[in-house]
Amino acid sequence: MEEYDGYMEEEEEWDREGLLDPAWEKQQKKTFTAWCNSHLRKAGTSIENIEEDFRHGLKLMLLLEVISGEQLPKPDRGKMRFHKIANVNKALDFIASKGVKLVSIGAEEIVDGNVKMTLGMIWTIILRFAIQDITVEEMTAKEGLLLWCQRKTAPYKNVNVQNFHLSFKDGLAFCALIHRHRPDLIDYYKLSKDNPLENLNTAFEIAEKHLDIPKMLDPEDMFNSAKPDERSVMAYVSSYYHAFSGAQQAETAANRICKVLKVNQENERLMEEYERLASELLEWIRKTRPWLENRVTDNTLPGTRHKLEEFRDYRRKHKPPKLNDKAQLENSFNTLQTRLRLSNRPAYLPTEGKMVSDIANAWKGLETAEKGFEEWLLSELQRLERLDHLAQKFRHKCDIHEEWAQGKEEMLQSRDYKQCRLNELKAMKKKHEAFESDLAAHQDRVEQIAAIAQELNALDYHDVASVNTRCQTICEQWDRLGQLTLSRREGLLEAEKILEKIDYLHLEFAKRAAPFNNWMDGAKEDLMDMFIVHSTEEVKGLIDAHEQFKATLGDADKEFNTIIALVQEVTRLAQQYNMTPPNNPYTTLHPQSQEAEEDITTKWAEVKQLVPNRDVVLQQEMMKQQNNERLRTQFASKANVIGPWIENQLDAVASIGVQMKGSLEDQLKKLHQYDKTVSTYKPNMDELERYHQEIQEAMVFENRYTEYTMETLRVGWEQLLTAIARNINEVENQILTRDSKGISEDQMNEFRMSFNHFDKTRNRRLEPKEFKACLISLGYNIRDDKQGEADFQRIMAIVDPNRSGYVTFDAFLDFMTRETADTDTAEQVMQSFKILAGDKPYITAQILRQELPPDQAEYCIQRMAPYSGRDAVPGALDYMSFSTALYGESDL
Numbered sequence: 046m047e048e049y050d051g052y053m054e055e056e057e058e059w060d061r062e063g064l065l066d067p068a069w070e071k072q073q074k075k076t077f078t079a080w081c082n083s084h085l086r087k088a089g090t091s092i093e094n095i096e097e098d099f100r101h102g103l104k105l106m107l108l109l110e111v112i113s114g115e116q117l118p119k120p121d122r123g124k125m126r127f128h129k130i131a132n133v134n135k136a137l138d139f140i141a142s143k144g145v146k147l148v149s150i151g152a153e154e155i156v157d158g159n160v161k162m163t164l165g166m167i168w169t170i171i172l173r174f175a176i177q178d179i180t181v182e183e184m185t186a187k188e189g190l191l192l193w194c195q196r197k198t199a200p201y202k203n204v205n206v207q208n209f210h211l212s213f214k215d216g217l218a219f220c221a222l223i224h225r226h227r228p229d230l231i232d233y234y235k236l237s238k239d240n241p242l243e244n245l246n247t248a249f250e251i252a253e254k255h256l257d258i259p260k261m262l263d264p265e266d267m268f269n270s271a272k273p274d275e276r277s278v279m280a281y282v283s284s285y286y287h288a289f290s291g292a293q294q295a296e297t298a299a300n301r302i303c304k305v306l307k308v309n310q311e312n313e314r315l316m317e318e319y320e321r322l323a324s325e326l327l328e329w330i331r332k333t334r335p336w337l338e339n340r341v342t343d344n345t346l347p348g349t350r351h352k353l354e355e356f357r358d359y360r361r362k363h364k365p366p367k368l369n370d371k372a373q374l375e376n377s378f379n380t381l382q383t384r385l386r387l388s389n390r391p392a393y394l395p396t397e398g399k400m401v402s403d404i405a406n407a408w409k410g411l412e413t414a415e416k417g418f419e420e421w422l423l424s425e426l427q428r429l430e431r432l433d434h435l436a437q438k439f440r441h442k443c444d445i446h447e448e449w450a451q452g453k454e455e456m457l458q459s460r461d462y463k464q465c466r467l468n469e470l471k472a473m474k475k476k477h478e479a480f481e482s483d484l485a486a487h488q489d490r491v492e493q494i495a496a497i498a499q500e501l502n503a504l505d506y507h508d509v510a511s512v513n514t515r516c517q518t519i520c521e522q523w524d525r526l527g528q529l530t531l532s533r534r535e536g537l538l539e540a541e542k543i544l545e546k547i548d549y550l551h552l553e554f555a556k557r558a559a560p561f562n563n564w565m566d567g568a569k570e571d572l573m574d575m576f577i578v579h580s581t582e583e584v585k586g587l588i589d590a591h592e593q594f595k596a597t598l599g600d601a602d603k604e605f606n607t608i609i610a611l612v613q614e615v616t617r618l619a620q621q622y623n624m625t626p627p628n629n630p631y632t633t634l635h636p637q638s639q640e641a642e643e644d645i646t647t648k649w650a651e652v653k654q655l656v657p658n659r660d661v662v663l664q665q666e667m668m669k670q671q672n673n674e675r676l677r678t679q680f681a682s683k684a685n686v687i688g689p690w691i692e693n694q695l696d697a698v699a700s701i702g703v704q705m706k707g708s709l710e711d712q713l714k715k716l717h718q719y720d721k722t723v724s725t726y727k728p729n730m731d732e733l734e735r736y737h738q739e740i741q742e743a744m745v746f747e748n749r750y751t752e753y754t755m756e757t758l759r760v761g762w763e764q765l766l767t768a769i770a771r772n773i774n775e776v777e778n779q780i781l782t783r784d785s786k787g788i789s790e791d792q793m794n795e796f797r798m799s800f801n802h803f804d805k806t807r808n809r810r811l812e813p814k815e816f817k818a819c820l821i822s823l824g825y826n827i828r829d830d831k832q833g834e835a836d837f838q839r840i841m842a843i844v845d846p847n848r849s850g851y852v853t854f855d856a857f858l859d860f861m862t863r864e865t866a867d868t869d870t871a872e873q874v875m876q877s878f879k880i881l882a883g884d885k886p887y888i889t890a891q892i893l894r895q896e897l898p899p900d901q902a903e904y905c906i907q908r909m910a911p912y913s914g915r916d917a918v919p920g921a922l923d924y925m926s927f928s929t930a931l932y933g934e935s936d937l
Contacts, residue, residue, distance in 0.1 A: 069274035070160065072266050076277035077167040079261035080175075083284075084111045095167065096158045102132025105155075109139055112174045114911060114920045129156045137166075145173050168276050174919055175283045190279065193286055194218065197225045203238045209278040214267055216244025219285075223251055226289040230255050241268050257894070258284045287891055302877050306901050309390070309931060313904065315381050316393055322374050323399040329367055330407045333359075337414040340421055346430065353422050360415075371408060375401055436508075439497040443515055446490055450522060457529035460536070467541075467548045468630040474537045477530075484530060491523050548630075554611045555631035558645060561604050562634055565648050568594070572655040579747055581670045588663050595656060605649050612636045673745050680736040681750035687729055688753040691761040694723065698768045699807055709783065709793070713776045720769045730762060775809075775855065782858055796861055799823055800854050810851040813841060823861070871928050878924035887912035887921035 074095055082091045085104065088111050092098035099105045101124075106117045118135050121128040133152035141147055147169065154162035172186065179189045191206065198204040201221040206212045213219060215238055224233040230251050236244055245264035252258040261281040267273050342349045378393075378401055385393055395401075465473065498516040502509055571594070578584050612635075629635075636645055698719055701712050737755040740748075748754075783793050799822055803815040811819060817837055820827060827833045844856040881896050882888040888909075893902040905927065912921035 068266070068270050069277075070164070072262065072270065072274040072277045073164045073168075074160070075263055075266070076261040076274070076280055077164060077171070079259045080171060080280050080284075081108055081167065083259045083261075084108060087111050096160045096163045099133075099163060100156050100158055101129045102134075102136060102152075102156070105136045106132060106139075109136055109170070112170070112919060113139075113143075115139075126156065140166075140169060140173065143173055145169055164276075168280075171276075171280045171283070175287070176279060179283065179286055187279065190283060190286060194222065194282060197222055197289075201225075201233065209275045209282065210273045213278050213282070214270075214273055215241040216246075216248050216264070216267070219248035219252070220244055222282075222285050222289070223248060223256070227255070252285070252288075256285075256288045258288055288895070302874065302881075302897060302901070302905075306904060306931075310901065310904060312381075312385055312388065312390055312393075315384065316395075319374070319377055319381060319393075320396060320399060322370070322377065323395065323404060326367065326370050326374060326404060327399065327407055330411050333363075334411055334414050337411070337418040342425060346426070349422065349425050353426065356419060356422060371404065374404065435497060436501060436512075439494065439501060439512060442490060442494050442497070443519065446487070446494065446519055449487065450519075450526070453526055454522075454529060457526070457533050467545065470537070470541055474541065477533060477537055481530060481534070484526065491519065494519060550611065550615045551629040552631055554608065554615070554629060555634075557604070557608050557611065558632055558634045561601075561608060562645060562648070564601070565645075565652050568652050569648070569655060572652070572659045576666075578666065578670060579673070579745070581667060581674065584663065584667045584670050588667075591659055591663060598653070598656070601649075601652075605645070608645065609636055673743055676736075676740050676743055676745060677748045677750055680733070680740055681748055681753075683729075683733050683736060684751045684753040684755075684758060687733055688751075688758060688761070690726070691758065691765055694719065694765050695761070695768060698765070698772060701772060709776050709780045713773065713780070716769055716773045716776065720773070723765060723769065730758070733758065778855060779858065782862060788862060795823075796858055797854075800857055810853050811857070812851055816841075816844070816852045816857070819857075871931065874928040874931060875925055878928060882924065885916075886914055886925070887917060888924045889918070889920050889922065891920075893922075 078092060078095045081095070085091050085108055088107055090104065090107065092104060103120055106120050109115075110117055117139055120132045120135065130152045133155045137147060137150065137152060147166075150162050150166050150169070155166060176186050176190060179186065179193065184192055187209075191209070194206045198206055198218055198221040201217070201224075203215075204217050204221045206218050217236060217238060220231055220233055220236055224231050231247065236247070242264050245262070245267055249260045249262065249264065253260050258281075261284070262273075262277060342352055378395075381393055385391065395403075461473070494516060498512050501512055576587060578587070634645060698716070701715055733755070779793065782788065799819050800811065802822075803811055803819045805815070817827060820837075820840070827837050840860070841852075844852045844860045878888055879885075881892055890902075890906045893905050896902075897905065905924075906922065908930075909922035909924060909927045911917075912923040914921075
């Protein structure tokens with residue numbers, strides 16, 4: 046950096062001279078413009094006039110982002126002068142942040158289009174990002190680039206590079222640099238020092254066509270200038286340096302990388318095809334939704350109907366093919382995932398926003414917009430048709446109202462309520478209340494008629510006179526109906542008070558008879574109720590409740606006599622005034638009736654008859670439960686012996702291999718002994734099954750004398766048989782593994798002891814944390830960082846491919862016996878990239894494009910993450926993480 050700063054001090058003195066030679070200025074403008082465009086084309090843009098196109102600062106910021114690979118602050122989008130100055134200042138601040146001293150260069154001069162300052166700024170950028178990093182024998186910048194040119198052109202006749210102006214004027218130095226690195230592109234020995242224009246044109250055209258170095262210099266300017274511009278030549282020569290550096294051992298390394306990338310490229314092609322199809326469908330949805338969300342019409346009925354027809358045409362013709370595309374896309378995605386899985390590659394994760402679920406959500410949004418569009422269209426049609434039908438609506442509502450009002454005045458003037466009974470009067474009152482509600486509800490229609498008439502007046506309806514006359518007639522009649530309704534209500538209330546005295550005794554009977562009838566219904570239901578009990582205690586509880594019920598029968602008999610007395614009083618009054626006893630309007634109950642459910646007297650007699658019947662049923666149930674108790678104790682005594690025996694046998698079998706010492710053959714022998722013992726014990730289970738059958742036939746479903754059920758004992762018995770068979774199989778497999786893998790007995794014991802030590806629950810499997818601790822105890826170096834966690838997850842994928850969340854002993858043993866067969870192809874790929882990069886921990890896009898075929902070079906550039914080490918250069922890429930990702934060992 047000290048040498049670089051010194052070189053910039055020379056430039057500062059040059060700047061202070063204040064003037065630029067016109068010929069040099071012309072050369073610099075051409076060269077610097079071409080250099081800028083060689084980078085800006087990567088972002089899809091370019092400049093034409095260097096002092097004008099950088100004035101707003103936007104393309105200047107974009108240029109710095111492209112050549113540095115870093116993100117600059119968000120630019121100001123305004124067009125005012127202060128917006129432009131702010132953008133240029135952001136660019137200058139970024140240059141300064143890279144350790145560059147900006148001398149006499151201000152944002153105002155750049156915005157004003159100062160040619161001298163603009164060229165000086167671009168030269169500063171070229172120095173920093175294209176020349177500063179050139180290093181030859183600890184020399185930097187200008188001296189290093191000059192020494193590189195001298196060494197590369199030393200063997201060539203008529204070439205003597207001493208500077209960056211006159212030494213390159215005849216073009217032979219450019220041709221020598223090309224021939225030194227690519228002799229297939231140019232025949233140097235046919236060139237002549239006497240043809241400088243031909244030499245310059247040849248070098249510039251070959252560099253542009255085959256080396257991707259744009260023409261930054263003009264051959265005529267170089268030839269006609271007494272002293273070519275040094276800055277322009279340095280900028281152009283630096284492109285040669287970057288194009289040819291690091292071209293050793295490339296072909297071999299490139300071939301290896303091509304071979305590895307071929308499989309990934311084919312899968313990537315399929316991924317890109319999915320991305321393309323997904324993008325097209327999403328783009329169609331994106332373009333279609335604004336049309337569906339547009340809520341603007343020409344406010345005419347024909348125009349709106351035409352829009353509705355367009356919508357129907359969309360549903361019939363345009364949408365169905367896209368629906369088919371959506372289904373095809375989902376099928377293609379599933380096919381791609383299958384291909385990746387069969388080729389042992391990581392599963393494909395589409396780019397953000399293009400998942401199958403994203404497409405489904407976008408489609409759902411389209412259908413929501415579609416539904417809303419249709420609803421809006423129909424609503425708009427209704428609104429436009431409203432004015433056409435408004436007058437017809439007024440006449441229709443008037444017809445309905447006049448039909449409803451017909452006969453209402455005569456009905457309200459009637460005095461029929463003076464010749465009826467109380468229940469009929471109350472019915473008339475309810476009917477009148479209903480009419481009042483109907484009248485209130487009809488108020489809205491009358492108001493609507495008035496509102497429509499007012500709107501027709503506002504719209505200057507041609508027959509407004511007849512509308513107003515009819516509306517006035519309806520309103521006047523409405524007022525009369527209100528007055529008549531109030532008068533009839535007052536008459537009904539007055540008649541009601543007279544008839545209520547007669548109604549009193551009927552009401553009192555209803556109040557008493559209804560609850561007493563309900564009590565009798567409940568009593569009959571309880572006395573006839575079916576019950577299910579499971580113990581003598583429950584039967585005794587039912588007997589006690591029945592005794593309490595019998596104690597209440599005396600009070601019930603008193604209530605029955607009171608109710609009968611009310612009926613007798615009504616009969617007495619009717620006979621006294623020579624009246625037929627009226628029906629009670631408040632209840633359907635009677636003291637005596639042909640309907641059994643309404644006959645209180647008959648129902649009371651039935652209740653008293655059911656009491657002794659209940660006593661007999663309860664005593665019979667008590668005898669049944671006493672027999673069930675005997676069956677429970679018989680089963681429990683046997684189950685309490687068999688249950689612990691099964692549990693002890695299970696514990697003993699589980700302890701084999703955990704606590705038992707000795708060879709695998711000894712364990713197998715012990716397991717066969719347990720198998721024989723269990724077979725001998727089988728008759729006890731058969732006897733218990735017979736006891737259980739007797740209990741089931743007696744419909745006994747619970748047993749408080751034992752915690753064991755027949756089901757749990759059957760499960761325990763089956764678990765015991767399964768555990769013995771499984772352990773025999775596991776030991777036989779361990780013997781087979783030991784013999785086939787050549788594992789010694791000591792190794793097998795070590796594996797088993799380590800596994801058992803961390804198997805705290807003794808269930809023959811390890812949780813991930815327990816498995817990790819077990820590997821560490823066996824000497825595995827699993828670091829406590831992100832890389833260590835990644836290594837451990839890779840091991841988990843081997844021993845637990847089904848993601849069950851635990852590791853069995855067989856999987857553990859299989860993993861330990863095949864660890865010696867490990868290969869690492871990712872390391873080979875990393876070593877190949879390291880050769881291309883010249884032993885650097887990073888690689889650049891330029892090297893990749895130079896050493897790999899174009900499609901594979903772009904494949905790597907697009908997927909390699911930026912290198913973030915301290916020694917990183919602009920555009921440095923991380924080939925290590927990329928190599929690991931090729932084999933699914935990290936996220937690609």
